Amino acid sequence: MQCQKNNDAGVATMIEYILITGVLMVLFIVMMLLVNANFMEGPTNSITYSAFTDISNGISTRVVDTYAIAPSNGNITSTFDIPDDIVGKGYFVEIKTGDTETLSAQVVTVSRNTIASSVAIAGVGSTKKAGGNTTGTGMNKISYNSGGL
Numbered sequence: 001m002q003c004q005k006n007n008d009a010g011v012a013t014m015i016e017y018i019l020i021t022g023v024l025m026v027l028f029i030v031m032m033l034l035v036n037a038n039f040m041e042g043p044t045n046s047i048t049y050s051a052f053t054d055i056s057n058g059i060s061t062r063v064v065d066t067y068a069i070a071p072s073n074g075n076i077t078s079t080f081d082i083p084d085d086i087v088g089k090g091y092f093v094e095i096k097t098g099d100t101e102t103l104s105a106q107v108v109t110v111s112r113n114t115i116a117s118s119v120a121i122a123g124v125g126s127t128k129k130a131g132g133n134t135t136g137t138g139m140n141k142i143s144y145n146s147g148g149l
Helices: 008-068
Strands: 075-081 092-097 106-112 115-120 132-135 139-145
Touching: 008 075, 008 092, 008 106, 008 115, 008 139
Parallel strands: none
Antiparallel strands: 075 139, 092 106, 092 132, 106 115
């Protein structure tokens, strides 16, 4: 009877190893999900919003500049380039009238999914109606025609 060994110690060590490894894997998976949401998407959305605001301001300025040099009879077209993508994704630009029907509420809206930035067209919105849309890809145009478009 003295030759019989006690195998309980080996089984207990194996069960302990499996339990600790399983708990650590679950914690690692939860941390990976939280890190992506909090440390990657948050700053990306913040940078995207800032870039959209810069693009909105730039387009608003170009509209005002085109209006400032527009002839009383004739037309003028200005081409410009904006970034093709922001943080690796495309976006949409729209010049539209705001919530009210007054012409002074015209805004440049740059958006993608849930992120959007709107900037008022300063100086032109109360005298001329502007409208249109584009994307970031390719060359873009701002056109003015004294007879109307």
